[in-house]
Structure formats: C-alpha cells, structure tokens
Amino acid sequence: MCRSRAIVVDAAFAGAIFAACVPPLLVNNSPWWGYPLAAGTSLPLIWRRRVPFVVGVVVGVAAIGYARVPEMPQAMPYAVLVATYTIAERGTRWQRWTTLVAGPLGVLASTNSLPDALFSYQFPILLSLSAYGLGAAARTRRRYAEVLEDRARHLDRARDAETRQAAAAERERIAREMHDILAHAVSLMVVQAEAGPVVVRSDPARAEAAFEAIGQAGRRAMTQLRWLLRGVGDPVDGESRPCIANVPRLAGEVGRTGLAVSLTVAGEARQVSTEVDVAAYRIVQEALTNALRHADATTVSIRLLWGAGDVEVMVADDGHGLSVPSGRRPDVAATGRGLAGISVRAAACGGVATTGPGPGGRGFTVYAKLPAPVVPDPVVRKPRVEAQT
16 A cells, blocks of 8 residues: 555544544533543554554553543543554564553553452453454564565566576577578578589580579578478478488488588487487588588588487588688688587587597588487387498
C-alpha cells in the first residue's frame, strides 16, 4: 500500500474510533475534558505506521487518564488494542518486548485497586495479549511474503540471465551454421564462375557443367538456410541434409571444381545423434572450404574411421598450411571463425578437435574425434566398409 493511501486509511480508522467514543460521553453528560482524552486515545492512530511506539505511548497514557477519571463512562479500549497490534507488527525488538510487558501493567494501572484489577480486568488483559499475538502473526506473515517475493525476484533474474545466455548461444549457433553454409557455397560458386568463361568457347560442355554446378551450389545453400532459419525438422531435400551419410556427395561436389578429393571410410558405420551427425559433416565441409579457398591445395584426403564408441574424422590437404605464399595477403577467414567453429562443434557434442600443419609442415590437417556409441540392437546396421573414392 502506498504511503498517501495508508495515511488516508489510518485517518478514517482513527476518526471512526473517536466517533465510537463520543456517544457514551454525550449520554452520560461527561465533563468537557473527556472529549480531549477520547481524542488522545484515538486520533494519534493516524501516525501509527510511521511511529508505532510513540503512538502507543500517547494512546496508552491517554487511555489510563481516561479510565482514572471517575466521571467518565466505561468504554472498550479500541485504540489501545490497535496500537498494541501495530507495535507487535511493525515495532523493533525492544519496543515489542516493552509493549508485551507494559500492556497488562497499563490495564492494572487504570484501576483503583489491585484486587479489583486482578478479578475484574482479566478480559481487557486477555484482549491486550490477543492484539499483540495477532500483530506478531501479521509480522511473521509479512516477513514470509517478503522472503517469497525476494526469492521470486532472484529466480526471475536467474531466468533472465539464462534466457540471455541461451539467446546468445543460439545466435552463435546460427552464425556458425550460416558461415559454414555460405562460405562453402560461395567458394564453389567462385571457383566454377572463374573456370566457366575460360572454357566457354573451347569446351562448351564443361562450361555448361560449371554453370550448372554454380546453380546447384546456390540452390543447396538456400535449402540449408531455409532449414536453419526455420529451426524445425530436417530439410525436405535429403541430399542437402548435413549428415555423415552425405559426406561422399560433399566430396564429389568439391572434386568437380578440379581439386582431387579422396574419401576413405573404415569400420562399421552406424546411426549417431543429430549433433554428431551435423558436427562431422560441418567439420569436413569447413576443412574442404579452407583447402579450396585458402590453401592452394591440389589434393585433399578425407578419412572416416568408425571405432568402438567413436568416429574419427580427418581431412588433410597438400597446400601451404598456415604460411602465406609470397605476394599474397593473409586471409583472416582462413584462421577465423571457421577453425574456431570446428573446435566448438566438436566440444558441443562431447568430442575433441585439433587443427594444424601436416607432416613436415606441408599442408594442413583437421582431426576430430566424436562420440558414436554402439547401440546393442540398432534399427539399421551396415556392413563393414573399406572404400576408396
């Protein structure tokens, strides 16, 4: 409740209690000083939330004075009960203990004799203790509600942090996928576009094949981008799906650019998780893209080795590796997001990846070991294969 509204409510409450004290004074023709005493027991309740203990002291003293005057009619101590409740709910520790002890003593002080108080004022004492108990219960309930609200705020902040982290991870995943898709497609399109004009007159069939390869690479990239941005299901075109089964098609696609690509598959192929399936394909794709665009390689070898519980992926080329040939500017893309993405992809599905120069510093090798546990009774089992493409 806001402060202004609380003051209005307390003012109305104090006015109602004062109004309840006036009729007995009028009926009994009480002296004029009874009205200020009645006001002293009720009107200070306007400030009960701001200074509860001070209000309790003022109301208690006024109530004792009212009760000690013989001409005053007996009335219910409404204001005293409200002040006691407020101190028990909002007061400090020492204020609460003081009120708990002073309340019954104040009731006894308002009587003319101690025996009369012990036998006739038991009910007011019980009312005072009951008001204190209700205030203590309200204090406990309010503290519990504050703890729950504070815990809810912490949970909301934690959820917001998790949401932001998940959103950042999703943006990074989409950026990595788009890099792999577009870099590979553009590399193929550029190589074929450069070769097309050279042979357009001398070898029209080869030129036509080059332009067809450009169109095919663009269509496949668009298919994968639509699948990526939709974020649901697999692409409709099975040949465009990034998976280990489509690595041979990927090798053949790159081989049509003039780069000699060989593929060796050893071991017993089996079904793997979607994460491993995509990671293996993208790692091979990124390695081929780098060999095509940056390494000046003439040959690339791809090796898939199915072991007991894992699959090893190795792509090696005979290019210049990380060194830059004379007269050529360094290409940031060759050592930028692509190679970093290979390590991220492998780690994301529980595997490891390394990249570096080949034997003797010649060429470049990408190696990854990804988990591929053997299922006891797989749905589909393929025979052991030793293939050379």
